[in-house]
Amino acid sequence: MSQPPAIRVADLSVWYGAQRALTGITLDVPAGQVLALIGASGCGKSTVLRALNRMIDRVPNVRWQGSAMVGDTDVLGPAVDVVALRRRVGMVFQQPNPFPFSVFDNVAYGPRLHGIKHPARLRKTVEDSLKQAALWDEVRGKLRRPARALSGGQQQRLCIARALAVKPQVLLMDEPTAALDPLSTAKIEELVRELKGRYTMVVVTHNLQQAARISDWTAFLEAGRLIESGQTGTIFTTPRDARTENYITGRYE
Amino acid sequence: MNRRGLTLHRAALGLAGVTGLVYAAMLASLLRDGWPLLSWRFLLGLPRELEAGGGVAPEILNTFSMVMMAMAVIAPLGLAVAVQRVEYGRDVWWTRELDRWSRVFLSVPGIVVGLVAYRVLVAELGWPVSILTGTVALAVLNWPFVAVSAGDALAGVPESLREGSLALGTTRWQTWLFAVLPEALPSLVNGLGLAAARMIGESAALIFTAGVNVSPHWGLAAPGETLAVHLWYIRTEGLMPDATGQAAATGIVLLGLVIALLWASQRLALWLERRH
Amino acid sequence: MTAHSRRLRTDRRQQVLLGAAAGLYAAVGLGVLLMLLVSSGPLLLRVGVWQALLGVHWNPLAGQFGLVPFMSGTLLVTALAILLALPLAMALAVVGARVLRGTGPSLMTRGLTVLAAVPSVIYGWWGLTTVVPVVRRWSGGPGFSLASAGIVLALMILPTLAVLFQDALTRVPPTWQEGSLALGATDDQTLVRLIWPAARANLFRAMLVAVARALGETMAVQMVIGGQTIWQLNLLRPGATLTTQILTDLAVFPPGTAGYRALAVMALLLMAGMYMLVRISERWERTP
Ligand SMILES: Nc1ncnc2c1ncn2[C@@H]1O[C@H](COP(=O)(O)OP(=O)(O)OP(=O)(O)O)[C@@H](O)[C@H]1O
Numbered sequence: 161m162s163q164p165p166a167i168r169v170a171d172l173s174v175w176y177g178a179q180r181a182l183t184g185i186t187l188d189v190p191a192g193q194v195l196a197l198i199g200a201s202g203c204g205k206s207t208v209l210r211a212l213n214r215m216i217d218r219v220p221n222v223r224w225q226g227s228a229m230v231g232d233t234d235v236l237g238p239a240v241d242v243v244a245l246r247r248r249v250g251m252v253f254q255q256p257n258p259f260p261f262s263v264f265d266n267v268a269y270g271p272r273l274h275g276i277k278h279p280a281r282l283r284k285t286v287e288d289s290l291k292q293a294a295l296w297d298e299v300r301g302k303l304r305r306p307a308r309a310l311s312g313g314q315q316q317r318l319c320i321a322r323a324l325a326v327k328p329q330v331l332l333m334d335e336p337t338a339a340l341d342p343l344s345t346a347k348i349e350e351l352v353r354e355l356k357g358r359y360t361m362v363v364v365t366h367n368l369q370q371a372a373r374i375s376d377w378t379a380f381l382e383a384g385r386l387i388e389s390g391q392t393g394t395i396f397t398t399p400r401d402a403r404t405e406n407y408i409t410g411r412y413e
Numbered sequence: 414m415n416r417r418g419l420t421l422h423r424a425a426l427g428l429a430g431v432t433g434l435v436y437a438a439m440l441a442s443l444l445r446d447g448w449p450l451l452s453w454r455f456l457l458g459l460p461r462e463l464e465a466g467g468g469v470a471p472e473i474l475n476t477f478s479m480v481m482m483a484m485a486v487i488a489p490l491g492l493a494v495a496v497q498r499v500e501y502g503r504d505v506w507w508t509r510e511l512d513r514w515s516r517v518f519l520s521v522p523g524i525v526v527g528l529v530a531y532r533v534l535v536a537e538l539g540w541p542v543s544i545l546t547g548t549v550a551l552a553v554l555n556w557p558f559v560a561v562s563a564g565d566a567l568a569g570v571p572e573s574l575r576e577g578s579l580a581l582g583t584t585r586w587q588t589w590l591f592a593v594l595p596e597a598l599p600s601l602v603n604g605l606g607l608a609a610a611r612m613i614g615e616s617a618a619l620i621f622t623a624g625v626n627v628s629p630h631w632g633l634a635a636p637g638e639t640l641a642v643h644l645w646y647i648r649t650e651g652l653m654p655d656a657t658g659q660a661a662a663t664g665i666v667l668l669g670l671v672i673a674l675l676w677a678s679q680r681l682a683l684w685l686e687r688r689h
Numbered sequence: 690m691t692a693h694s695r696r697l698r699t700d701r702r703q704q705v706l707l708g709a710a711a712g713l714y715a716a717v718g719l720g721v722l723l724m725l726l727v728s729s730g731p732l733l734l735r736v737g738v739w740q741a742l743l744g745v746h747w748n749p750l751a752g753q754f755g756l757v758p759f760m761s762g763t764l765l766v767t768a769l770a771i772l773l774a775l776p777l778a779m780a781l782a783v784v785g786a787r788v789l790r791g792t793g794p795s796l797m798t799r800g801l802t803v804l805a806a807v808p809s810v811i812y813g814w815w816g817l818t819t820v821v822p823v824v825r826r827w828s829g830g831p832g833f834s835l836a837s838a839g840i841v842l843a844l845m846i847l848p849t850l851a852v853l854f855q856d857a858l859t860r861v862p863p864t865w866q867e868g869s870l871a872l873g874a875t876d877d878q879t880l881v882r883l884i885w886p887a888a889r890a891n892l893f894r895a896m897l898v899a900v901a902r903a904l905g906e907t908m909a910v911q912m913v914i915g916g917q918t919i920w921q922l923n924l925l926r927p928g929a930t931l932t933t934q935i936l937t938d939l940a941v942f943p944p945g946t947a948g949y950r951a952l953a954v955m956a957l958l959l960m961a962g963m964y965m966l967v968r969i970s971e972r973w974e975r976t977p
């Protein structure tokens with residue numbers, strides 16, 4: 161497998177119509193490491209993620225400035241092939257969103273898009289992805305069952321497997337455990353730690369303990385601005401900014 | 414949208430454009446043929462069998478009166494059936510069968526109702542081919558439509574609203590009247606507007622029940638050709654020299670009525686929704 | 690307490706009234722069905738069901754009640770109308786649900802709603818003035834034909850079909866579509882591989898509604914089909930359908946004649962068709 165790329169966001173600003181959602185964000189994620197994005201609701205965490213795989217293109221009247229390098233390509237550049245980019249940069253959503261197909265067809269959806277038709281190869285890719293997502297043992301022999309019959313936690317891991325099946329280099333996760341129970345949450349966290357090194361990951365979370373447990377780096381956003389970012393240990397023990405400290409200790413002024 | 418992989422969407426846009434042009438051409442030819450004949454004389458005059466220059470005043474009157482009378486019967490009766498099914502309905506085999514047949518009768522062809530009404534009302538009971546007979550056929554044909562659309566409107570009201578009201582100790586009837594009805598009123602109005610539009614345009618059920626003639630004196634027992642039937646009749650059997658134009662002009666009046674009615678009912682529904 | 694019991698009494702009275710309305714409703718429906726059975730029964734008992742249904746000659750005065758010409762006409766015209774309308778309706782639905790998405794109920798949707806309510810005689814009028822001459826010029830035949838009827842019918846059911854299709858497409862949750870796009874699917878691929886399969890039950894049921902409308906349409910078809918009762922399968926030649934034959938022959942065969950009974954058999958066939966469509970539609974309701 162190829163080396164995962166580093167991510168470098170430089171001076172990124174995003175507007176939804178007249179409303180400014182991000183202001184001058186600068187962030188680095190070293191190759192193969194995990195960045196946690198934390199901050200209050202509406203501060204722009206999802207916008208950062210959606211800029212990195214250009215899902216923001218779906219919003220009418222969206223504008224941006226600045227650059228976001230994934231490896232050697234500026235994903236915000238005008239000439240970027242958005243479809244190819246999204247294969248490199250996978251995404252997992254807050255609500256598990258399996259398609260109304262079987263487990264197998266869900267995971268095979270991406271590979272099939274990209275022209276893999278051979279049954280044996282498809283099967284291998286599906287099996288590998290499900291194993292990587294730590295779901296294989298629970299669904300083996302039930303691959304033809306409808307995916308929407310799985311539990312919420314299994315559905316979310318299925319969505320991760322589905323994202324992994326297209327062999328991305330980067331994984332973006334937008335509050336992947338917000339809709340899950342503690343046990344399923346623990347499984348997803350475990351998974352993130354396992355996938356570390358093979359993928360560069362950005363994880364949005366409202367759960368600060370989770371950020372502390374799974375990430376190498378943490379960035380704290382407030383009202384569309386980056387307040388502070390650094391190594392997770394440092395941010396959680398000795399934050400430089402008072403606003404960061406208030407947020408992580410649960411104090412609001 | 415992405416720049417790549419839009420071929421299908423572009424083709425859809427192209428096809429949709431072509432389709433739009435076809436409908437535009439249809440409306441244009443209707444206007445082209447009919448507009449020159451539209452005049453007060455046409456709207457207020459009597460039809461003529463053999464010479465040019467007839468009017469459609471009796472047809473307009475017949476259309477209005479028959480639709481209004483049929484509506485006056487099936488609006489309350491259709492609503493009653495809907496309330497019975499949605500608010501008081503039990504789920505047993507015969508109610509399920511009733512709902513199923515409602516849907517079957519939703520698409521019963523008008524001519525089938527015409528066939529039966531002709532036998533029962535005209536041949537057996539000896540009623541004349543008349544406004545009254547046509548009104549009954551119209552009502553029978555459209556009752557299921559009103560019942561089903563009203564039922565859908567009522568079923569669209571969230572159950573929590575009913576539970577909230579019942580929890581206050583009101584009876585089911587009061588709950589329906591004060592909690593459910595206001596909430597469902599906009600969709601009810603929309604459904605009734607569609608039903609009336611359907612009735613204005615109906616012709617197959619009326620040819621053998623209301624007839625293809627008009628009488629200079631309006632009455633329940635007088636023959637009751639409507640606008641839609643008139644259009645069909647003169648375009649297929651009319652002997653007057655300006656038959657095509659007459660038919661088109663009738664079509665414009667008919668279309669104008671339908672559009673005005675739909676527009677009015679939609680505005681009313683919107684107003685009710687805002688006020689609520 | 691008395692106030693409450695009075696209210697309960699009103700409640701019961703309403704319930705009785707509503708029940709009566711529903712009873713009358715059921716009675717009218719049953720009455721229509723019974724009349725069809727009573728009207729057609731004597732003929733079916735006399736010549737036998739199969740002879741009536743499978744004969745190809747229609748001449749009630751000579752005791753020939755073959756319905757094949759009309760069944761075949763109905764099926765051909767309906768099939769042609771659906772085949773023509775399906776791609777166009779899907780195109781309109783894709784434009785409405787995906788190209789113009791997020792602009793509220795667009796002008797297009799409102800236009801389609803009006804077109805769906807346009808009386809069928811107007812479509813028939815247009816068929817007579819435009820479609821029939823065009824078919825005549827193309828084919829060299831009379832112009833009045835099964836093909837003309839199919840084309841007029843297609844235009845007539847298209848608005849309804851497009852509105853229902855659009856509704857089916859918009860019901861596919863946006864989160865599924867985002868999931869597909871995030872995997873690197875193009876918009877076309879998302880449409881073909883996700884949205885169509887996900888919406889297929891609703892799309893299919895929409896098609897059944899259109900089939901029902903096409904089966905039952907009378908006026909627009911009668912105006913352009915030519916009304917020929919001799920069985921033939923050439924789309925460019927005249928024919929007749931179950932509904933158009935009832936319309937043209939009801940004047941000739943009043944109730945009490947054998948001809949009327951044959952027309953009642955046709956009506957019964959139409960009702961059986963509608964019943965079957967409803968049953969099929971119910972099956973698809975449960976398997977989304
Ligand atoms: N499609 C959109 N159109 C207009 N404004 C938007 C859109 N999406 C987000 N916004 C606005 O941009 C800002 C940032 O939104 P974003 O979704 O990135 O926040 P977030 O940090 O992910 O919040 P949450 O924790 O609630 O998910 C918010 O003020 C939001 O209202």
Ligand SMILES: [Mg+2]
Nearest residue numbers: 205206207334
């Ligand atoms: Mg968010």
